[in-house]
Amino acid sequence: MPTPTKGKRLGGGASHERLMLANLSAALFEHKRITTTVTKAKRLRPFAERMVTFAKRGDLTSRRRVLAQIRDKSIVHELFTDIASAVEGRDGGYTRITKIGNRKGDNAPMAVIELILDPVSAKQATVAEAETATKSAAPAPVAESADSGDSAESADSPESADSATSADSADEAPAKDETAAAEAPAEAPAVDADAPAAEAPAVDVEKGNEEDEPEKKA
Structure with missing residues (x-):
């Protein structure tokens, strides 16, 4: 047997x-x-x-x-x-x-x-719920870390660096145009204001000299 x-x-x-x-x-x-x-x-x-x-x-x-x-x-x-x-x-x-x-x-x-x-005691039920929650929440940090790793790699890649520099240059170009446009109107009136002021006294002086000459001759 x-x-x-x-x-x-x-x-x-x-x-x-x-x-x-x-x-x-x-x-x-x-x-x-x-x-x-x-x-x-x-x-x-x-x-x-x-x-x-x-x-x-x-x-x-x-x-x-x-x-x-x-x-x-x-x-x-x-x-x-x-x-x-x-x-x-x-x-x-x-x-x-x-x-x-x-x-x-x-x-x-x-x-x-x-x-x-x-019936199962309250302590045992709490422990069972905590274990279930831990198991369900365990894959979440792994996924987040994987996503963060992918984003870090994409940030460190040359393509991302080129895109960042191009974006910076694109942002700087409109800023330069705006500053140039803001400075141009401010300089133009200064030139126009100086020209008449310089010419006017010259004309008045010459006219005054011409009027004085006949008096001296007389």
Whole structure:
């Protein structure tokens, strides 16, 4: 007979072990807690939690897989309705094992295995929300850094430098034209004002000299 891959086998064979685990899990789902040996409780725990995981999915395929192990339809219905809704906020750890001492008679170590149907505490809910927010916000800085790196590369590239210099020269050209246009009207009136002022005294002086000459001759 082949040996089990992990731990000791319950019962006489593999089929007997499967039936024992199915019956124990059915009793656990019906009564929410059972008392058994520590060895059976440890072997029952992963089996029962797997059935709870199927119940949380809630689809037809999962229900058929559970019905292949647990033949009682009323227990399966309770598992998919009441227990699945009670543990909806948990990601795992649906059972708890508590040792209660040895059994009288054969001195076998005993334990109580029960379902954890309590609601998730506020602290655990806050931690779960914080982890979800951290995971959702993690790609954002990477994208921003990538965009900033692209912008920095584009700014450092020769094409961007040429465009910047051309833009600066284009901005300087209108400024020079405006300053020249502003200075030109200011110089023109100064030239026109000086010309008549210089010519007028010359004409008056000459006329005065011509008028004085006949008097001197006379």
